Every structure is written in C-alpha cells, then in structure tokens.
Amino acid sequence: MENKEEQATDFYRKKNYAVALRLFLQLAATAPEREDWQIYIANCYDGLGQKEEAVSYYLKALKKNRKSDTAAANLAIIFYETQQYAEAGKYAGRALKINPQNASALTVKGNLLYRRKDGASALKYYLRALDASADYYTALINAITVYFEQHDYATAYYYARRAVDRYPDSAEAKNLLADICLENGRPDEAIVLLAALYEKNPGDYWLCNMLSQAFQQKKEYDRALEMGWRAVVLSGGASDQQINFGYLLYEIAVESPSADVREYARRWQREYPDDPIARHVTAAMLNAGHVSQIGSAYVRDIFDAFADDFEEVLSDLDYAVPSRMEEALEALAKNVKLKKMKILDAGCGTGLCGAYLKKYARFRGLDGVDISEQMLAVARGKKIYTHLYNQDLCKFLADCKNAYDLINAADVFTYFGELGGLFVQLYEALKPGGRVLFSISENTLSADNYLLHLSGRFLHRKNYVEENLQKRGFIIEKLNRVKLRNEGEKEVWGWIVMARKP
Secondary structure (H helix, E strand, C coil), X not given: CHHHHHHHHHHHHCCCHHHHHHHHHHHHHHCCCCHHHHHHHHHXXXXXXXXXXXXXXXXXHHHHCCCCHHHHHHHHHHHHHCCCHHHHHHHHHHHHHHCXXXXXXXXXXXXXXXXXXXXXXXXXXXXXXXXXXXXXXXXXXXXXXXXXXXXXXXXXXXXXXXXHHHCCXXXXXXXXXXXXXXXXXXXXXXXXXXHHHHHHCXXXXXXXXXXXXXXXXXXXXXXXXXXHHHHHHHCCCCHHHHHHHHXXXXXXXXXXXXXXXXXXXXXXXXXXXXXXXXXXXXXHHHCHHHCCECCHHHXXXXXXXXXXXXXXXXXXXXXXXXXXXXXXXXXXXXXXXXXXXXXXEECCCCXXXXXXXXXXXXXXXXXXEECCHHHHHHHHXXXXXXXXXXXXXXXXXXXXXXXXXXXXXCCCHHHECCCHHHHXXXXXXXXXXXXXXXXXXXXXXXXCCEEECCCCCEEECHXXXXXXXXXXXXXXXXXXXXXXXXXXXXXXXXXXXXXXXX
C-alpha cells in the first residue's frame, strides 16, 4: 500500500494527473475514511479540468473532516474560478475560521475584494497570505498587480523581483517585472527580461510592444519603431496594436523629428489602407494640412480601447476641461436663472461632466450621446443621465430641432476640423435662448484656421471659431483662454467658449 501511495504521489508531483487519479481512486476504495486521499483525488480532477468532480470530492473530504481548511480553501478557489462568488466567499470564510493563516483562503478573500474594485482592502489579504506563506504564488502576483495599479512602483518592483527569483520559470512574473521596470525608468533591465521571453515566444506581439517601449525610453528610436511595427504585423493588424503604433509614431515624432517616422507612416498607410486608425494617424503625419474631418470609426475605436482607463489617464495629464467648464456655468448661474434646463452632454464619454451638469437638469433631464459604447457603459454605471445614446454626434443632432436649453461639449470639437456645419446643427438643436458650452484647442503652429496635429486632434485659430459662431447666428458670451491639460512635457492651451442662440 505504501508503495502505491508513493507512486500516486510521485505521478501527482509530476502533474501526470490521469495516472495519479487512477491510483488514488484505488487507494480510496480500500480506506474511504482517508480525507487526504479524497483531497488528492479532487486535486487530480481539478488538474484535469473536471471542476464538478473536483468539487464533489472536496465536499466528501470536508464531510469526513469538518476541520479540513485545505478542502474548504480549495472549494473556495474552484468556486471563484467558476464565478460562483457567493460560494467562494462562504468556503473561504469557513477555511479561515478553521485556520486564520490559510494562504489560499486569504487570497480568495482578496480576489473577491479586488473584483469589487477595492484594491486597498484586497492588498491587506494578499499580504496576510504572504505572511502565512512567504512564497505563495497567487498572492505574490496579485499583490504586485495592486501595487502597480496604485503606482507604488518601488514596492511593486521589490515583490516582482522576489517573484522572479522564487519562480524563475514564470513568464507571468517576468512580464510583470518588465512592466514595472518600464514605469520605473529601468529600460535595460526590462529589455533583458523581454528579450529572453521573446526568444521563447517570437510570435507574441505584446512582447514586441513592450520591447518597443523599452527601446523608446533608451532613445533607440530605430529599434523602437522596428519592434512596434513587428507588433502590428504579428497581431494581424489588431486594433489595440494599431492604436499603440499610432501613439509610438506620434511620441517619437515629437521626441526626435529626425527619426524615420514618416517612412514607417508610409509603410503603415500602404499595408493597412482600410484601417481607420492607420488612415487617420498617417494623414496627420503626412497630409495634415488637407484633412478637415476625422473619421468616426477612428474616434470610436480609440475611445472603446481606453474606456476602462480613461479617467485615470486624464488625471495623470492634469486634465482641467470639466472643471473649467463647470466654473463657466457657475459664473453664468450667478447672473442668469438656469433652472429647469434640458441639457445634452455631447460626447459625454464616461460622464466626467455629468456630475456638474445634473444639478442644472433636475426637472427636464440630462441626455448624453457618445460614439463609443464602451465609454457609455462606464457612464451608465454612474446613474447620472436621463438617457444615453450611442450615436455619431452629427447624426444625432440632425434629428434634434429646438430640443435643448444647453449643449455641453468638453474636448469634443477637437475631433472636428471644419466647424461651420457643426455650428449650424448646434444652433438648430438649441431652443431659443439656449447655449452651447465647449472647449477648443488653440492652433499656434500655423496660420491655418485649423490644423490636424500629430496627436491626431485638431487645433483651431481663435478668430476662426469666433467668426463661425457669429456667422451661424450665435452671440458669444464667453471666450476664456485656459490651460486644458498636459501632453508629455508640454502644456496644451485653448479656450472655454460659451455662445447663445438669440
């Protein structure tokens, strides 16, 4: 019997779960009271991907020994993996009552908090798990992830270095460490890690993308462009890689005008002529003076991709547009009665402006329209808006006549070059006496009325905006020059504009 148990355990250690399972089933038939064999059987089933069978044997083990924190914790893990979160919490709690130091149960508790976006509380459980079992892999990886998301890169680096040292074969740990190195200004260390991973996985385009970032940090722009382009090609032209390559071209064009950006832009244009991102960014690179409009597909794809991280990214850019527009509205409210307005938040995105608009729209409602369904999904969760519409702004306005008292547009018109037609639609969509409040970025780079910047957004001349508003019948009430945001190491300036329909 001992020989068979040793054989079964050996096959289990070698992850030959099918053979180990057969042997443990034979052993369990001779001694059904052995709780540890029931757990081994469940572990084998789990290793083979047979979750229901695993659950049944963990429950058998727990029935034989109600104090088995291992069986309870393993049940918690499986229920978490199969998205049965209430059951996961129940069995994790049971395991911790039996053994408060059970690392698996502590980690499941942390995971449940993390999925509720409570990273700080989740981290406490991960650290408790590491106190109980210093090298517990899942807790270690998850703690690194939380520290990284909290921008505590020094602590994240410490734990990631520890993870790589303890688990030298873990590609996940090395990827995390490389990511942290890129944020920590350690491109040389990132390149060593990524190059080794890429040698084993030459088809992994995300590794190419990360190598591109590392070479860009080292100002080795030719290698950065080469790896960025390779990421696009290996991905088959995937949307996220097209977006990343567009930003790479823009950033390198700003950092090093002598780099071979235009040649890569031409190649991109040739190879992906129908891709909206490639078409738009190459137009900005190669033909900016002749572009008057940005394709709606490009805007949709960009904002769909960044919806989850949008507000965090803007915070890092010291984004001031919503607060400046709120100030403009508050100043107006001191002199003009603004109650009972029906308001449209045009290009509402994730609802950053909705927070200040809703108090002016209590009676007649606050509508939002945006071309990105992913952005609207975030806005919908805030429960600010009366109605949300997933539609192109111009098409939406075409069906609105004398509908709104106020149309708010924060950083929306930067995706329009020629503004005359848009202003006509805004005028028609407003009720008599209604207002439009918007931001616009200033063009100081040329004498043109508008210019498609390398960033892929339009800049406008002040006189052009004023003339077009007045030509379409608007009375300009406010035109304040303000700082809108940071872009790299530069400040982006523009105007907060308020105009009224007579």
